[in-house]
Amino acid sequence: MDFTFTDEQKMFRDTVYRYGRDEIAPLCEEADLKGEFSFEIWKKLADMGLLGLPFPEELGGSGADVVTCCLAGEALGHAGVDGGSLLAWGAHTYLCACNIFSFGTEEQKKKYVPKLASGEWIGCMGLTEPGAGSDAASMRTTAVKKGDRYVLNGSKTFITNAPLANVFVVFATIDKAKKHEGITAFIVEKGTPGLETGQPFHKMGCKCSSTSEVFFEDCEVPEENLLGGENGGWMIALSGVEWDRSTLISPFLGASIYGLELCGRYANERHQFNRPIRKFQAVQGRIADMKVFIEAARLAIYRVASSKDNGQMLNPMQAAVNKVYAGDVGFEMASEAVQIFGGYGFMQEYPVERNFRDARLAAIGGGTSDIMRMIVSRIMLM
Amino acid sequence: MNYEFTEEQKKLQQDVAAFCIKEIAPEAQKLDEGPREEVCKLMERNLKKLGKAGFLGAGLEGAAIDLIDCYIAGEEITKACASTYISARSSVFMCGGILKLFGTPEQMKRFLPAIMKAEMIGALAYTEAEAGSDIASVSTTARKDGDVWVLNGVKDVVANAIIADVLLVLARMEKGAGSEDGMSLFIVEKGARGLDINDSLETMGLRGVPVSVVKLENCEAKEIVGGEPGKGYEQLERILKMGTVGIVSFCVGVGTSCMEKATQHAKAKKSSGKPIGLYQGVGFKLADMFTYNDLGRMLGLRAAWAMNEGENDADILGSCAKLFAGESATKIANLAMQVFAGHGYIKGTDIERLYRDARFGEICEGPSEIQRTIIANNELDKFM
Numbered sequence: 097m098d099f100t101f102t103d104e105q106k107m108f109r110d111t112v113y114r115y116g117r118d119e120i121a122p123l124c125e126e127a128d129l130k131g132e133f134s135f136e137i138w139k140k141l142a143d144m145g146l147l148g149l150p151f152p153e154e155l156g157g158s159g160a161d162v163v164t165c166c167l168a169g170e171a172l173g174h175a176g177v178d179g180g181s182l183l184a185w186g187a188h189t190y191l192c193a194c195n196i197f198s199f200g201t202e203e204q205k206k207k208y209v210p211k212l213a214s215g216e217w218i219g220c221m222g223l224t225e226p227g228a229g230s231d232a233a234s235m236r237t238t239a240v241k242k243g244d245r246y247v248l249n250g251s252k253t254f255i256t257n258a259p260l261a262n263v264f265v266v267f268a269t270i271d272k273a274k275k276h277e278g279i280t281a282f283i284v285e286k287g288t289p290g291l292e293t294g295q296p297f298h299k300m301g302c303k304c305s306s307t308s309e310v311f312f313e314d315c316e317v318p319e320e321n322l323l324g325g326e327n328g329g330w331m332i333a334l335s336g337v338e339w340d341r342s343t344l345i346s347p348f349l350g351a352s353i354y355g356l357e358l359c360g361r362y363a364n365e366r367h368q369f370n371r372p373i374r375k376f377q378a379v380q381g382r383i384a385d386m387k388v389f390i391e392a393a394r395l396a397i398y399r400v401a402s403s404k405d406n407g408q409m410l411n412p413m414q415a416a417v418n419k420v421y422a423g424d425v426g427f428e429m430a431s432e433a434v435q436i437f438g439g440y441g442f443m444q445e446y447p448v449e450r451n452f453r454d455a456r457l458a459a460i461g462g463g464t465s466d467i468m469r470m471i472v473s474r475i476m477l478m
Numbered sequence: 479m480n481y482e483f484t485e486e487q488k489k490l491q492q493d494v495a496a497f498c499i500k501e502i503a504p505e506a507q508k509l510d511e512g513p514r515e516e517v518c519k520l521m522e523r524n525l526k527k528l529g530k531a532g533f534l535g536a537g538l539e540g541a542a543i544d545l546i547d548c549y550i551a552g553e554e555i556t557k558a559c560a561s562t563y564i565s566a567r568s569s570v571f572m573c574g575g576i577l578k579l580f581g582t583p584e585q586m587k588r589f590l591p592a593i594m595k596a597e598m599i600g601a602l603a604y605t606e607a608e609a610g611s612d613i614a615s616v617s618t619t620a621r622k623d624g625d626v627w628v629l630n631g632v633k634d635v636v637a638n639a640i641i642a643d644v645l646l647v648l649a650r651m652e653k654g655a656g657s658e659d660g661m662s663l664f665i666v667e668k669g670a671r672g673l674d675i676n677d678s679l680e681t682m683g684l685r686g687v688p689v690s691v692v693k694l695e696n697c698e699a700k701e702i703v704g705g706e707p708g709k710g711y712e713q714l715e716r717i718l719k720m721g722t723v724g725i726v727s728f729c730v731g732v733g734t735s736c737m738e739k740a741t742q743h744a745k746a747k748k749s750s751g752k753p754i755g756l757y758q759g760v761g762f763k764l765a766d767m768f769t770y771n772d773l774g775r776m777l778g779l780r781a782a783w784a785m786n787e788g789e790n791d792a793d794i795l796g797s798c799a800k801l802f803a804g805e806s807a808t809k810i811a812n813l814a815m816q817v818f819a820g821h822g823y824i825k826g827t828d829i830e831r832l833y834r835d836a837r838f839g840e841i842c843e844g845p846s847e848i849q850r851t852i853i854a855n856n857e858l859d860k861f862m
Contacts, residue, residue, distance in 0.1 A: 097487065097546065098480050099783050163479055360861040377847075380854035387853050388777075388798045395481075395776040402479040417769045466758075472768050473761035476741050477753070 099395075101163070108160075109167040115144055116175030124178040124304070128450050131303040133260060137181045138215060146172075147189055148213025151197055156210035162339070162401040165190075166346040170397075173350020174357075176447060179454030180304030182347035183461075187256035187305070188212065190339040192219025192265050196283065199324035199332050204283060208263055220257035222266040222310050223333055225250065230467045232267075232333065233276035237312060239268040244319045246270075246282060248290070248312040258293045259306045262286045266310070267329045279329035283321040290315030301453030340462045341415040342401040345422045348458045349393050352426055355433040355451050356386045362437060373436075382432040389429045393422045413472050420468035423459030430455035481776070483550075491550045494533050498558035501527050506559035509686030510831050514677060518641050518688050524562045525569065525596040528555070534570050535594030538578055545720060545782035549727045553775070556731025560835040561686025563731065567724050568637040568687070569593055572717060573600025573646050576663065580704040580713045585665070589644055601642035603633040603692050604714055611848045613648070613714065616661060618694060620649040627655060627664060627702075629672070629694040639690040640677045643668045646703060647694065648710050657708025664699035672697030683834030718843055720785055722796035726778030729803035729839040733771040736814035736832050740764060743818055754817070763813045771810055774803035794856050801849040804839035811836035 101109070120140050127134040141147055149165050151157025160168070172182055193212040196204055196219075211217040228235040237250025248268050258264070264284040271278035284291055294309035324332050360383065363374035373379050396418035403410060433448040434441035441448045459465040483491065502524055509517055509524075528534040533555070537548030548571065555563040574593040577585055577600075592598035609616045618631025629649050639645065645666045651657050666673055674693040681689055703713060741764055744755030754760045777799035784792035811833045815822045822829035840846050 097483055097779065097783060099780055100787075101479060356857065357861070360858055363858060364861050374854075374858045377851070380858070381850050383857050384801065384850035384853035387794075387857050388802050391780070391795060391798045392773045392777055392802060395780055396773060398479060399481045399776065402481060406480055406482075408482070413768065414772075416765075417772050420765070421769055421773060466762075469762040469765035470758075472765035473755065476737075476764050476768060477745055477755045477761065 101167070105164055105167055108164055109171045112144065112146070112168050113171040113175050115140075116172040116177050120172070120181070121176035124176065124181065125445070125447070125450075127304045128178050128180065129444065131298065133184060133306040134181065134304055137177075137304065138184070138218075141181070141185055142215030146185065147215045148193070148209075149189060150194060151209055151213050155197070155205060156213035161405045162342060163398060163405055165343045166397055166401045169343055169346030170350040170353070173347040174353040175350070176354050177347075178302075178304050178450060179347060179351060179457065180302035183302045183344075183457070184257055184305040186344040186347070187221060188219045190343050191221035191336060192257075192261075192263060194339055195221065195265050195281070195332055195336060196263075196323065198335065199281070199328070200283075201320075203320070204323070208283065212263060217262035218257055218260045219263040219265070220255050220261040222252035222255045222258070222264055224252060224254050226253050226309075230464055233279065233330070235267065235269055235279065236272075237266070237268040238272070239270050239280055239282065239317075241270070241319075242316075245316045246319065246322070248282065248284070248315040248317060250312050252310040254297075254307055255293075255310050256305050256307050258308045258310050259296050261293075264291070264310065265323060266312075267333060268312075270326055274327070276330040277327055279333070280326050281323040281329040281332050282317050283323050284315065284317055285321075288315055288317065300456060301450070302457050303453075337410065337412070337415055341419045342397050342404070344462055345418060345458065346397055348422055348426050348455060349390065349397055351451050351454060352386065352390050352393065352429055355430060355448055356383065356390060358446075358448055359383060359386065359433050359436045379436055382436055385432065386429050389425050393418075393426065396421055413475055416463075416468040416471045419463060420459075420465045420472075423465050423468075426458050427452075427455045487546060487550060490536060490547060491554060494536065494551050494554040495557070497528075497531050497533060498555055501531075502555065502562050503558035506561070506686075507826065507828075507831065509559060509561045511685070511826070514688070517686055521562065521565050521686055521688065522596070522599065522641055524559070525566055525599060528562070528566060529594060529596030534566055534596055535574070538570065538574060538590075538594060542786075543575060543578065543720065545723045545785050546779060549723050549778055549782045552724050552727030553731040553734070556728045557735050559686065560728065560732050560832070560838075561684045563728055564684050564838070565638055565687045567721075567728075568602060569596070569600040569642070571724055572602040572721065573642075573644065575720070576602065576646055576703055576713055576717050579716060580709065582705050585701065585703065593644075598643040599638055599641050601636055601638040601645045602714075602717075603636040603639065603645050604648040605634050605636070606632060607634050611844060613711065616648055616650055618647070618649040619652050620655050620662060620664060620699070621652040622655040625700070627699045629664060629666070629697040629699055631694050633692040633694070635679065636690050636692045637687050639675045639692050640688045645673075645692070647692075647699070648714060649694075651707055655707065660708030661710035662707045663703040663710040663713055665701040665703060666694075666697060666699050670697055670699070682837065683831070684838055719793045719796055721843055722800040723778055723782045723785065725839060725843060726774060726781070726799045726803040729807035729836070730771055730775045730778060732832055732836045732839070733767065733774065733803075733807050733810040736810050736829065736836070737764070737767040737771055739828055739832075740767065740814040740817040743821070760817055763817055767810045767813050770806035774799070774806045777802050794853060797844075797849045797852050800839075800844065801846050801853065804841075804846055804849075807836040807839040
């Protein structure tokens with residue numbers, strides 16, 4: 097048992113934090129108000145090497161372990177970088193590029209990973225459909241083999257980065273009768289005839305990520321773009337879980353730390369009834385609960401991340417616990433932060449307002465809290 | 479970074495668990511229900527069994543206290559019988575721990591090995607009617623009379639007092655007693671003149687733990703822990719900070735029992751032909767029990783690790799863990815009761831007992847309100 101980060105990991109976290117605070121966070125308020133993806137922020141993330149963090153150097157990455165990737169996400173959230181930009185990063189690096197890196201052929205890796213790692217190309221992953229959310233195995237997008245090509249038909253929704261993406265990792269079924277066992281993954285490039293993306297959705301939070309539907313109409317994909325072989329898609333979708341439930345959650349942890357710091361400063365400065373509001377136990381209670389949440393969520397996230405780094409089998413209960421706790425309680429804590437700020441917390445110029453909207457996603461994206469409880473309870477009842 | 483137990487830690491966990499299931503768990507209900515005198519005898523026997531098996535002093539054998547071992551043993555003993563753990567902890571960790579940390583070599587030699595084998599039972603008497611979380615307002619006094627100190631005052635809710643061979647008593651030093659107005663922990667042995675232990679307190683839960691009011695009327699004490707007067711407050715504070723780890727192990731132990739029993743029930747009990755656990759109303763309660771219990775354990779072990787390693791924020795992590803696990807234990811016991819419904823409301827059932835036992839975690843040794851104040855002020859001071 098050892099809960100410590102290495103000196104290298106700590107140094108990296110501090111460097112990313114300072115960079116995020118000084119270079120990126122100042123851009124976020126305006127980008128969030130516009131509700132648009134920011135190429136300026138994207139370039140900053142790329143310049144720091146963050147978009148290719150987990151990939152080996154020969155593929156243009158930094159060779160970071162999962163714990164380090166989580167530390168980067170935490171540090172950026174802590175620095176005040178908005179949830180949307182970090183979601184765009186997560187979907188790009190962990191959902192798209194990581195899947196190509198883990199399941200792609202040598203050719204596929206060489207072709208896609210370096211350009212994704214540098215940020216020249218933007219990546220996305222398409223799993224969810226209008227009629228297949230938590231029940232992803234019921235997807236209706238089909239792929240039919242025709243000579244040396246697969247023809248895709250169907251649609252995807254809530255696809256982060258889709259409106260900007262150059263590379264789409266897409267799941268479709270080649271045999272509906274086989275249910276999840278027929279699901280197959282493909283790499284589809286922007287500009288492929290029959291591939292269309294919808295208008296970006298207007299979202300409650302994480303506004304700086306661009307999210308839309310994706311449509312396939314007789315979209316022909318060459319067979320060399322098959323990812324992980326026929327019927328290998330479900331395995332790919334499931335194997336992303338440890339990335340999903342550690343690296344994609346870590347920015348939310350960082351945002352909670354940021355929120356606690358904002359509240360800590362405000363509670364010292366703000367006076368009512370002739371004393372700083374920190375003197376009121378109702379305020380103290382919220383501060384304490386935020387701190388406890390941060391410590392518990394931190395343990396849950398880095399337990400998932402370090403087990404992957406240590407080559408241990410992912411414990412699905414640990415991954416689900418992390419997701420449900422960070423999602424549900426993280427949002428409660430973001431709400432308490434708004435409460436400490438009172439009327440100011442309701443104003444868009446205060447980052448706790450943005451944190452509150454952004455935090456709502458953690459209990460929804462990548463498996464809802466309900467699904468997490470379903471996973472945990474089913475294993476308990478086995 | 480690695481969250482797994484070492485092989486030695488795993489072995490300790492397995493050994494304590496196997497022993498306690500066989501030797502301790504069967505007595506849990508008797509300890510809850512039995513008449514006072516029988517309960518005391520049974521508890522002494524339980525402590526002796528644990529002592530003989532070598533598990534009572536887990537974590538205290540080495541040169542320094544190993545709080546991870548303390549945690550591991552604590553959770554397993556609690557799973558078998560919550561009362562037994564709290565009684566064991568009061569003796570070995572609270573009383574023995576103070577002696578280990580601050581006692582003179584002679585005091586350690588005289589008491590510690592005996593306490594770890596339960597040849598002697600210890601108690602720690604500090605709370606008073608008007609001095610709970612606010613220890614500084616203790617009013618029990620100590621005055622010097624020749625070679626000895628003479629104690630006067632009343633200590634409230636003292637665990638183990640009636641079965642104790644040695645009590646550590648916190649008292650304020652009177653003029654001329656050395657370290658004026660400071661506090662000291664006095665070693666008072668069973669049968670000391672002026673020591674009056676009234677065994678009249680009936681508790682809601684943890685009924686196997688004898689809890690008493692201790693009256694000191696010109697009670698003679700020959701020794702101070704460590705020999706130097708005026709250190710009592712700091713010594714007590716230290717053991718209470720480290721003690722958060724044990725309370726977390728208690729909370730998680732109770733939580734685990736609740737969760738395991740509720741899970742078994744949800745598998746076996748059917749409604750409209752299907753196990754009730756398959757209904758989300760029940761299944762999701764099980765999931766929440768698991769989540770809060772699991773995170774409570776991680777926080778407890780994290781705090782234990784931090785204290786072992788001497789990390790700067792170790793005490794705050796202890797407070798976070800105690801706050802979280804204390805409130806979680808109440809929540810989990812409540813959910814378990816709900817899963818059992820009427821079947822858990824019956825006297826003599828495990829859930830009925832655990833529900834009462836669980837409530838202790840949130841109120842003992844710095845209730846949740848105090849932990850929140852400590853944690854919040856620590857955070858808020860960073861931004862002054």
